Amino acid sequence: MQKTKGKQSILFANPPVVTGTANIGGPMEGQGLLGDYFDHLMEDNLHDLSSWEKCESYMLEQVIKTAAQKSGGDMSDIDYVFAGDLLNQLMSTHFALRSLSRPFIGLYGACSTMALSMIMGAITVDGGFANKVVGAASSHHDAAERQYRFPTELGVQRPPMAQWTVTGAGAAVIAAAGFGPRITAATIGKIVDLGVKDPNSLGPAMAPAAVDTLWQHIQDTGRQPAYYDMIFTGDLGSVGKTLVIEMMKEKGIDISDNYEDCGCMIYKEEQDAHAGASGCASSAVVFCGYIYQMMTELKLNKILLIGTGSLHSPTSYQQKESIPCIAHAVAVEI
Template sequence: MGLKRAGNQTVLFDNPPVILSSYAVVGPKEGKGPLGKTFNSIWQDQLNGEKTWELAESKMLQEALQGSISQAGIGKEQIDFMLAGDLLNQIVSSNFAARLMALPFIGVYGACSTMALSLALGSMMIDGGFAEHVLVGVSSHHDTAERQFRAPTEQGTQRAMSAQWTVTGAGSVLLGKKGAGPKITSATIGRVIDYGETDASNMGSAMAPAVADTILNHFHDLQCTGQDYDHIASGDLGTVGLALASEVLKQSGVDTGTEFTDCGVRIFDSTQDVHAGGSGCACSAVVFAGDLMQKLRARALKRVLLIGSGALHSPTSALQGESIPGIGHAVAIEA
């Protein structure tokens, strides 16, 4: 059997996995944003009855995972593997959700690119014949991320204008070997790119080169252009990173078409005081599971390229003065 590869970084699926269902859960701020009507569940507060923000995030992820199973109408015993990840140390939100889901579990960490990376890995498992159903879920929470990566929200620390607002939410999809729904036809696994950005309040700039690199390699590997897609969405570059990635692609002679946008730009509006936009694992997860999946099901979009963007730093590396490496993983979805 030959390699299911195109070029250096792209995987092609002979039997494209089907997205059987999707489910998006968000917090109150996200629910008040321009995409509010596309989410399945909107929490009324950040805790939703839990004692800590970390327990609330895990509960949110579990709700999204259960929602995908219910939407697909299959029994939990039919699911072969669960893939999940988040931003917290040792991906504890996912681990605790997996404890309750009681499914064979693979923890995934790609920072904010985790949704796209999990979709790629789950698709490889199904196309490779290792599974018939794979459950994917990703979460983040504004207050848990602030506590871990920056400063506790109680301090009221002033945020830079280039800073982004971590999305409180969880997105999930259920992948199947067969069935009705949009299909994942290819995945481009990104490279770690680091141009020396050290400002944790400007992660868009840190991630933009990696996202641009992945798009360039995706187009090169598949011999396609932006015109082959109805919609190209990065994960959470925000306004700063999106502008930078667009400029890099333009200088590289690449036309991304008229539909190159960013989930972090779309999830909030200018009245919500989020500065450069949204970020976090859940940013691309809830926009994809909600808005983009609705449009794919309705055939309003026929071909979508989702590029998850991740800043691969930690509190320890930041305190030690390390720069912020970036990563971008892409999956192509067709209605």
């Protein structure tokens, strides 16, 4: 049966169900706007472990286990785990999965990993290759900062456009049957690069990729933005969000009524995160916490989550390359 639609989209024949989600955050996320929508909150960014990387692994392991339990089972029911993070060679994910001993497929989509893992999970389930899978992603502010930018204790001034990498993780269980919102459609993005080179402007750099994928989603599926109660992008921040609205307007579509960016939903103004949140965990904690809860309470019925990722590396920006970006859209409906 034909499940592809248009150039880049998928309409699932038997839409897989998101039967349970779990998320975790650090202290700053707990004090933020969505503080009430976390399964676990850590007291500090180390959680009594010996490194930030270990802390990130702990978070990922924790959310995967909790999500499996919340969906009414345990880890032994999980056929595959699709997961990723921001660190080199997916360090946190690999160490988290070491003790879970489930079949595992590592994904790197930078900050788009949550949406990507859900799409890959849904494809696997709808294809009949698995009954129950987990999609998960994590990021850790300090671990990401030391890899991509400067040591955390260095006294540097962050520009107003900079975003704050979220310390947290999210996991969603995707099953062939069960109760919960369903993944009905997806649009896989292509790499878009409009020449932004500044690693402090990741949100604006990713905005064209988000617009490209959203536009393609509309073309492929025929669903207008008004079809969805809310459209969420992953971590564009306030500047990137403005750019998306502007660029969609230029294409003749006004999305300002039902569009929000997960990066603008996590921190309060006074938390000094500047343009907003970023990192894999930005969309992961918002989807697996707030959005999922809103959907199970029927306050949101149809959403489109567009995970956005900037696929640069510390080496690429030192070599003065621009930032290749990607966005993947996944439609979840109840």
